[in-house]
Amino acid sequence: xxxxxxxxxxxxxxxxxxxxxxxxxxxxxxxxxxxxxDPVIGGGLRSGGLCLLAGPQGxxxxxxxxxxxxxxxxxxxxxxxxxxxxxPEDLVEKLVALEAGELDDTNQARLTAIREAFDxxxxxxxxxxLDDVVAGNEALSQVRKYADLLYVHRSTGSATDLAAIRxxxxxxxxxxxxxxxxxxxxxxKVLVPDGPAEEMxxxxxxxxxxxxxxxxxxxxxxxxxxxDKSALETGKRMRVNHLRGSSALAYEADVVLILNGxxxxxxxxxxxxxxxxAERFREWAVLSxxxxxxxxxxxxxxxxxxxxxxRFEATGQNVNEQLVDERIFTD
Numbered sequence: 001x002x003x004x005x006x007x008x009x010x011x012x013x014x015x016x017x018x019x020x021x022x023x024x025x026x027x028x029x030x031x032x033x034x035x036x037x038d039p040v041i042g043g044g045l046r047s048g049g050l051c052l053l054a055g056p057q058g059x060x061x062x063x064x065x066x067x068x069x070x071x072x073x074x075x076x077x078x079x080x081x082x083x084x085x086x087x088p089e090d091l092v093e094k095l096v097a098l099e100a101g102e103l104d105d106t107n108q109a110r111l112t113a114i115r116e117a118f119d120x121x122x123x124x125x126x127x128x129x130l131d132d133v134v135a136g137n138e139a140l141s142q143v144r145k146y147a148d149l150l151y152v153h154r155s156t157g158s159a160t161d162l163a164a165i166r167x168x169x170x171x172x173x174x175x176x177x178x179x180x181x182x183x184x185x186x187x188x189k190v191l192v193p194d195g196p197a198e199e200m201x202x203x204x205x206x207x208x209x210x211x212x213x214x215x216x217x218x219x220x221x222x223x224x225x226x227x228d229k230s231a232l233e234t235g236k237r238m239r240v241n242h243l244r245g246s247s248a249l250a251y252e253a254d255v256v257l258i259l260n261g262x263x264x265x266x267x268x269x270x271x272x273x274x275x276x277x278a279e280r281f282r283e284w285a286v287l288s289x290x291x292x293x294x295x296x297x298x299x300x301x302x303x304x305x306x307x308x309x310x311r312f313e314a315t316g317q318n319v320n321e322q323l324v325d326e327r328i329f330t331d
Contacts, residue, residue: 030181030220033071036301036316037287041255042294045181045220049294050211050252052187054225054243055259059285060305060312061224062086064259065183066094067311068222073146078180080151080172082165084189088152092143093118094310096130099139101309108134111310149176161191162209169217179219184210186224188245203245211252225249237265237325240290256291262302267322285312286319 100109130136
């Protein structure tokens with residue numbers, strides 16, 4: 001019998017078995033670890049679901065995705081991070097900085113210090129190089145605890161297509177005995193062999209393929225997406241209609257998250273009557289839940305940026321100020 005053809009009674013029997021054994025929620029929901037976000041999107045990312053993460057350049061999309069990845073693997077679940085933009089070694093440095101930032105009560109841990117230690121001329125193990133870095137070795141110890149569950153795939157736009165992504169998912173399942181969450185950084189770089197010249201058609205192929213992968217492998221897929229030029233050049237707040245390449249992005253996705261700088265999108269009166277707000281707002285990013293098949297959309301949460309430590313502060317909160325679509329500049 002075709003394994004893709006299921007009677008409703010078969011689906012109900014599998015669901016009943018999961019519910020009886022208590023595995024239903026654990027199998028299907030993958031908590032992001034970001035305060036305020038999980039309750040909005042149904043407890044976390046969901047197996048079989050496609051989540052898109054967008055935002056202007058420099059707003060921390062990779063930082064957010066990598067931190068979410070780390071939160072998942074700390075719970076004992078494997079993740080494959082398909083990195084089209086960053087070398088695996090760079091991601092390791094960010095993980096160490098993230099852990100150091102959370103461990104260091106003195107607020108002195110810095111990503112730059114960790115990079116300098118790794119790049120220093122001469123020999124020495126990672127532990128030896130991090131001896132003089134605030135919380136460096138403690139952070140490295142934390143990363144080692146989940147390192148076996150986090151797989152980084154050095155992906156390229158000239159070689160890594162949907163078939164390669166599926167193959168890596170199968171390999172990881174074989175190695176760990178568990179289905180891995182998939183992170184793609186970023187979607188528009190996925191190769192489409194012999195694909196159409198138009199980016200819109202290529203993007204449609206990729207997003208549909210990632211959605212199929214999520215359903216077929218019963219895993220959550222998180223993909224970073226780029227914005228079109230109008231969102232970057234006209235000064236408008238990034239919205240779901242600014243995702244670059246295809247209307248299929250918004251259609252196929254189950255959840256769409258968009259990062260914007262709080263200072264850029266807060267209403268002018270919050271800056272006019274309290275000049276100190278301008279500097280404070282620059283420290284925060286607003287994460288908008290633009291689409292959500294598993295709960296409410298139109299939700300706006302804010303997270304403090306700690307890019308000097310390669311992370312966001314994970315305790316999010318609702319945005320109290322009025323936000324607008326046009327960016328506001330007062331300098």
